[in-house]
Amino acid sequence: MTWEITGDSERIFHHSPNQSCTIRQNNSALIGETHGPQEFIQRENNRAALSRTLPQMSFSRSRNERQCAHNKIEMSKRILITGGAGFIGSHVADELLESGYTVRVFDSLAPQVHGPERNRPTYLNSEVELLLGDVRDERALSKALEGVDAVYHFAAMVGVGQSMYEIAQYTSVNNSGTAVLLQQLIKKPVERLVVASSMSVYGEGLYQTDEGEIVDGSERGLEQLRKHAWELTSREGKDLQPIATPETKTPSLASVYALSKYDQERMSLLIGRAYKMPTVALRFFNVYGPHQALSNPYTGVLAIFASQLLNNNAPSIFEDGLQRRDFVSVHDVAHACTLALEVPEAADEVFNIGSGENFTVREVARRMGAAVNKQIEPEITGKYRVGDIRHCFSDITKARKILGYEPIVSFDEGLEELVNWLEGEVAVDKVTQAKAELAARGL
Numbered sequence: 394m395t396w397e398i399t400g401d402s403e404r405i406f407h408h409s410p411n412q413s414c415t416i417r418q419n420n421s422a423l424i425g426e427t428h429g430p431q432e433f434i435q436r437e438n439n440r441a442a443l444s445r446t447l448p449q450m451s452f453s454r455s456r457n458e459r460q461c462a463h464n465k466i467e468m469s470k471r472i473l474i475t476g477g478a479g480f481i482g483s484h485v486a487d488e489l490l491e492s493g494y495t496v497r498v499f500d501s502l503a504p505q506v507h508g509p510e511r512n513r514p515t516y517l518n519s520e521v522e523l524l525l526g527d528v529r530d531e532r533a534l535s536k537a538l539e540g541v542d543a544v545y546h547f548a549a550m551v552g553v554g555q556s557m558y559e560i561a562q563y564t565s566v567n568n569s570g571t572a573v574l575l576q577q578l579i580k581k582p583v584e585r586l587v588v589a590s591s592m593s594v595y596g597e598g599l600y601q602t603d604e605g606e607i608v609d610g611s612e613r614g615l616e617q618l619r620k621h622a623w624e625l626t627s628r629e630g631k632d633l634q635p636i637a638t639p640e641t642k643t644p645s646l647a648s649v650y651a652l653s654k655y656d657q658e659r660m661s662l663l664i665g666r667a668y669k670m671p672t673v674a675l676r677f678f679n680v681y682g683p684h685q686a687l688s689n690p691y692t693g694v695l696a697i698f699a700s701q702l703l704n705n706n707a708p709s710i711f712e713d714g715l716q717r718r719d720f721v722s723v724h725d726v727a728h729a730c731t732l733a734l735e736v737p738e739a740a741d742e743v744f745n746i747g748s749g750e751n752f753t754v755r756e757v758a759r760r761m762g763a764a765v766n767k768q769i770e771p772e773i774t775g776k777y778r779v780g781d782i783r784h785c786f787s788d789i790t791k792a793r794k795i796l797g798y799e800p801i802v803s804f805d806e807g808l809e810e811l812v813n814w815l816e817g818e819v820a821v822d823k824v825t826q827a828k829a830e831l832a833a834r835g836l
């Protein structure tokens with residue numbers, strides 16, 4: 394077994410999903426310890442217990458608990474995150490800094506996400522070097538790439554609905570932006586490229602018949618939605634059962650956004666292979682957590698329900714509320730991103746990053762009500778969004794096996810954290826408003 398030491402503190406080196414070893418430096422002596430599958434399970438349990446007992450719902454894995462590949466990119470290397478001032482990127486920056494990397498962010502601070510002032514977000518770690526620029530701007534990007542060892546490509550427009558009327562803009566930022574980045578990278582390849590893809594590339598998730606026959610590629614038409622016949626059906630007219638969706642499901646691209654995400658991942662993997670630049674694509678499921686862009690009208694259902702409830706309004710549920718999704722905490726996603734950077738076997742692969750669990754939208758509204766401590770019945774509207782899928786949730790077997798990814802934030806813990814953060818956001822607004830009112834009165 395190869396041992397590698399890059400610092401003087403205790404670190405865990407990850408060798409396979411079921412094995413890890415710890416090296417401690419005690420004065421000048423090195424103490425090594427290998428943990429087999431049994432101990433690994435024990436450690437996982439301890440980690441889950443730890444996350445439950447942490448104050449302020451902090452899910453950050455301590456440095457000693459971090460899993461690092463033994464051929465890992467050395468600490469203190471500089472990592473560039475395009476779009477790193479956004480929701481997911483900012484959490485990845487925190488994880489990387491905690492692991493000892495140097496982090497540079499290249500971001501346009503788009504007004505739709507960051508407001509008209511386009512200020513540096515307060516949540517962005519002060520140790521992050523922030524360069525302002527558009528990913529399509531060759532010169533600015535080339536400067537951002539100077540001295541960089543690895544790249545996360547997160548810069549993208551992310552509204553599914555909006556992509557259907559801002560076609561040129563989405564194609565320009567997402568598709569051409571990725572092309573410009575890859576054009577630069579072939580001149581000076583990095584040790585690793587990690588690109589953010591999305592569950593939206595699947596369209597509907599995978600289904601099976603009552604007899605267990607797998608159905609890949611079924612969809613609902615507008616006529617069906619008009620009749621409020623929500624479920625997908627077999628040729629015989631029987632309801633199909635949703636099952637976890639693996640990476641092998643045939644993509645079904647139902648929006649310009651989904652098309653652009655598929656284009657980003659395929660182009661990156663293709664160029665990565667051709668130029669021997671190890672590349673990883675991560676298909677994120679419904680990611681939620683602090684720093685979600687609330688001013689953005691395309692934010693997900695959890696933030697919408699939480700805001701409605703905090704304002705004493707009933708959450709409005711589309712269809713009958715029995716549609717299922719896979720909500721994954723941004724902390725688990727950020728950890729998956731670190732693994733995608735560090736695990737050698739991840740190169741040239743695509744991974745689902747979800748929670749491995751799924752809930753109906755009704756259940757989500759109920760749990761959110763409990764998290765905000767409000768007894769408000771949700772309204773089941775029977776309305777529908779054209780192009781909405783019925784069910785999609787992840788099969789994370791591949792990420793577990795190859796990346797050693799294991800989500801640790803339970804849905805209820807994640808909701809509590811989201812609600813605490815949202816309340817803080819509201820409180821901040823009120824404080825600002827109150828201060829302004831006092832100032833206006835000369836107080």
Ligand code: UD1
Pocket residue numbers: 551552553591592593596648678679680691692693694695697709710711712716718754778781782
């Ligand atoms: C979509 C995208 C996904 C993107 C996410 C957040 C697809 C297949 N997926 O996911 O890539 O990351 O948006 O931008 O396009 N709902 C309500 N009431 C509401 C809002 C939503 O009942 O007020 C329901 C929706 O009908 C849906 C579920 O909640 O069934 C989830 O909706 P949403 O959070 O918008 O995400 P997705 O559509 O799953």
